[in-house]
Structures are given as structure tokens and as C-alpha cells.
Amino acid sequence: MAVGLLNSCDPRPVPVPQPDPTSIDLIIDHRFGAQRLQLGDVQYNTLNNAIGVDVLDYYLGKPSFQKPDGSWVSSSSYFLVKARSNQPDTLRITDIPVGAYTRLRFTLGVDSADNHADPALWPNEHGLSLMNGGLMHWGWNAGYIFFKLEGRYRNTASQNRGYSYHIGRDDLLSTISSPTLDIQHQEGKSTAVRINMSIDRLFNEPHAHLISDSSFFTHSTLGDAVAPILHENMQGMFEFPQ
Secondary structure, eight states: OHHHHHHHTOOSOOOOOOOOOOEEEEEEEEEETTEEOOOSSSOEEOSSOEEEEEEEEEEEEEEEEEOTTSOEEEOOOEEEEEOBTTBOEEEEEOOSOSEEEOEEEEEESOOHHHHTSOGGGSOTTSTTSHHHHGGGEETTTTEEEEEEEEEEEEOTTSOEEEEEEEEESGGGOEEEEOOOOOEEEOTTOEEEEEEEEETHHHHHSSSOOOOOTTTSEEOOOTTOSHHHHHHHHHTTSEEOOO
16 A cells, blocks of 8 residues: 555656647758768769868858748758768757748858857857857858868879868858758648768869869968869759758
8 A cells, every 4th residue: 555655746857749740851861972971981973083082061140931922931050061971960950930841941151140240149059159159160261161171182293182172251151042942841840851972073063173292271361263164063062862
């Protein structure tokens, strides 16, 4: 009897089932050609080099969705994406009203107002906070690194050397827009939008970029010749498979 009385008075709360989130999930596959990106060894061929990728970090900012009437609804979110080997990344957006949407657009980078705001003012959980994005902020340049790609390449003497591409600066902000999509965003459901990001295109299209002793590095300073070439190539890295 005593045991039964104690069990009936158990003070532990009974878990309450939580409703499914109402969200749009951007599922990003990082690829090199037909393969999912594998970080590490020099193993991928561009038009001009054999390369490997060790670090791929970037900001995907303020995703916006177009309604059938042509108007746009925007999220206030910034996501700091850190690519991993052979795994897609899922970015969950919860501040878009339910409804039908026909296109998606987002920034690759941080818009001017947020780029030059004090990063210490963001709450720790925010993508632009120093807690999350400290290594993606240039203290000396008063702004964020929008896109960071680092790794190794094989030079003409078959030696492995390092490359480091940090793209930032207000004029190097990219806006990526999808073709027509069919996004049915419903209450209590997670709606998936798939995105392929193809790193090979950064080196191949529309400019065939050669990594060499004079072009293995950029911090996007004014007058730098490498950053504008890579910025132009970045526009074509994204596809939206249905």
C-alpha cells in the first residue's frame, strides 16, 4: 500500500507532447560535381588545378519567399553554415507565414546595415554574434567574412600548397534567386526546399580560375584581383532541384 501511495504522488511532471514545428527547412547539399563534398585530401579536379577543401563556411542571410501575387515575405534570420563531409545542412526558418510560395531568394553574405553593426550587440544564439561568428568577423575591416573557403591545391611542381579565400565587403554581397518553385507551407508541418551548392563552379564558371603563387589568397581588400573573379563565379554555385 505504501508503495502504491508513493507512486501515485510522484512529483515528476508528465511530458506534454509538443506539436510539430511549422517551418520551411532549407536542405543544402554541398557538392563537387556529382559528388557530395568530402573535406580533406586533395582529390577534386577543377579546370586548372587539383584541389581539396578543408573549410567551407558562409552566411546565408534573410531568406525571402515570393507569393503567387508577386509580393515577397522575408525572414530576419542569418545562418552561419559550416559544411561537413558528406552531410547536408538543414536551416530551419520559422518566421514565414503559412501559404503558397513560388520562388526563394537569399543573400550570400550580410547586408550593409548588419555588416557594419556592432557584433557584440547580437544575442549569443544569433548567427552574427561573436559567440557564433567571431571567426567570421574582421575586426580590422569592420565587417563580416561572407564566404570562407580554405584548403590545399597541387601546383605545377606537384607540390601541395594551401589556398585561402575570404570574400567580404559590401560590394561583394551576392543575392541568389531560385527559378519557379512549388512551396506549399502548411501549419504544423516542416516543408523542405532542397538546394545544391556546387563548389566546382567557383573555380570553373564563368571564369576558369587558376590557383597559383599569385592567386591562392584573398581577404577582399580594395584592388584585389582575385575576389571579384570568385564573387562573379559564386553567383552560379546554387541549384534548386525539385
